[in-house]
Amino acid sequence: VGDHLVLGAALFSPIRKYETTASQLNGQFGSFTIGPNKIKSDSNYFVIPHIARNWQLDNGNAVGIAFYGRGGMNTTWNGGTATFDPDGPGPAPIMTLPGTYGFNKTGVNLSQAFLDLTYGKALNEKFSIGASAVLVAQMFKANGVASFGGYTQTFAASGGTVVPDSLSNNGTDWSYGAGFKVGFHSQLTDAFSLGMMYQSKIWMSDLDDYSDLFAKGGGFDIPANFKFGVTFQASEAIALNFDIDHIWYSDVDSVGNSIMNLFACPTAGQGGTDLSRCLGGENGGGFGWEDMTVYKAGLKWKAAEDWTWRFGYSYGKQPIPSSEMTFNILAPATIESHFTAGFTLNRTPNRDLNVSVMYAPNSKVSGPQNFDPTQSVSFEMYQWEVEVSYGWRF
Secondary structure (H helix, E strand, C coil), X not given: CCCEEEEEEEEEEEEEEEEXXXXXXXXXXXXXXXXXXXXXXXXXXXXXXXXXXXXXXXXXXXXXXXXXXXXXXXXXXXXXXEEECCCCCCCXXXXXXXXXXXXXXXXXXXXXXXXXXXXXXXXXCCEEEEXXXXXXXXXXXXXXXXXXXXXXXXXXXXXXXXXXXXXXXXCCEEEEEEEEEEEEEEECCCCEEEEEEEECCEEECCCHHHCCCCHHHHCCCECCEEEEEEEEECCCCEEEEEEEEEECHHHCHHHHCCHHHHHXXXXXXXXXXXXXXXXXXXXXXXXCCCCEEEEEEEXXXXXXXXXXXXXXXXXXXXXXXXXXXXXXXXXXXXXXXXXXXXXXXXXXXXXXXXXXXXXXXXXXXXXXXXXXXXEEEEEEEEEEEEEEEEEEEC
């Protein structure tokens, strides 16, 4: 591709809402009842930047650097109520408090910044390989989840005397980590080419300010993923693409562990001594996400010397089981389909303007509320995005 610099950004908008039905328990008999609430999240617009530069060297070698962000799935739930009995069968009355979980405004904010340092080598005219060091910084904050303090390892280990201070409303905490990518590209024939890429798990330092929330004392690694793609060059003007992408969410404890682990915590009312199942424990409860496989199809059409159009569609079954509803109000990643379209305009030699749009139609998940099975939780989301970038070739 020669020496190339690309600079751009996306305006991303996920529109989310959740709803809980009426309860038959209303906080009685050890239940924790949410609402009934019907709330739409604030925080609906996010700017996500990217910049990349590569240098073509002698003898088929190349190096590159790329910076890009991930984020925009932050939630802010204002309003609503939660009802519970603060001392179980004790003398204190049942309480109804403001907020999704009874501690006022509720939500999470997770943003990630990636820096890839890449080396590539063309072994011959038809086969090339590459490897990247992937450096990551992520920031996280959570509000309104202090009501789960009784399910933490800190609280259980103290015999119920120590209130956890690394669970909720601690502002933004940062963690840092690294991993790697390896891949290859092969031009099988004039018409067919294929590529594969594997990205390792990104091993992140602990989020210490939320060590009572995430498993393993604040662990929040980034899952590994594998991609395979095929391109068919049908003509000089038309190319068809098909990709498969698999993500191992279940390999990250804070994301993949079931919320049901919490009910084995000694303070959950079912007895036992297994502190590892409490929030913050080695096998602490999480969001229960399943692994995800995404299938993508694309069409590239070179309409003229300076116009190239692209269209795409992807589908992947969303990762949230209907048995994992209560925590996933914080992160309702329900989207299954994406439709995309865009163009590249290179009217000026060695200059590329790229514009794309994405729309992800509404997708909904419903299931029983884990701390009050007499009520149902549903959440849904749709998304849109506009991305613009500009490229310089040297």
